[in-house]
């Protein structure tokens with residue numbers, strides 16, 4: 001069988017158990033299906049795998065002396081699929097394309113290809129070192145394209161604690177704000193544990209899942225200190241430290 005149960009899956013299982021034995025007070029999480037949990041997990045994993053393609057090629061992308069980098073949409077998707085497989089143990093192409101999870105994952109892979117293809121001129125520009133094609137920007141473009149394609153059914157967003165938000169589009173909504181404040185920022189919240197619940201999103205009932213992301217040392221060139229200094233992208237640095245909560249991948253599956 002597969003690797004140990006994911007936290008989301010464990011949570012769904014324990015909630016199912018709570019429901020089965022009629023425990024009171026667990027209301028917030030009741031009714032979450034394993035399929036929703038697995039779908040949210042897959043979409044978060046593929047977004048991470050896509051961003052990792054950008055970060056693993058960042059030096060090359062920023063090289064002003066090199067033109068064509070060969071980092072086409074097809075190449076990027078192949079690398080993202082490999083990264084997804086390494087992280088999850090699952091071949092994304094093997095997910096049943098007629099299932100909701102398979103369909104949404106396919107749409108996400110398609111937009112990863114689309115965003116790389118649409119940015120070839122930027123990626124391959126000679127004479128420019130920093131081109132602004134970084135994981136956060138790439139991730140946002142992918143999530144926006146995903147919304148255009150699948151937004152009636154699902155959305156993927158990267159948000160952050162309100163005081164850290166750079167792009168206004170990334171601002172957390174009420175549910176995300178609450179998960180960040182009441183869970184992810186609490187000192188006793190286990191590092192990396194995800195949270196999911198049935199809740200409204202944009203006025204519609206939804207399954208919602210949130211996965212915390214923490215600053216690594218590689219993030220601090222832009223998000224570290226000294227606070228307020230301008231980073232290479234033109235934004236003021238947040239003064240963050242390694243291990244701080246830097247953001248949240250938020251997944252919405254409308255019901």
Ligand code: HEC
Pocket residue numbers: 134136137140158159160164165166167168170213214215216218219220221222223231232233235246247248
């Ligand atoms: C080269 C500078 C740079 C580095 C390095 C960097 N970021 Fe960012 N980050 C940005 C920029 C610029 C944005 C705004 C992107 C946009 O236009 O949406 C951003 C946005 C984000 C967001 C989305 C919310 C928001 O504020 O708009 C999160 C979360 C985030 N970064 C976390 C990280 C983490 C975690 C790392 C390390 C793994 C990292 N960043 C590395 C520059 C950087």
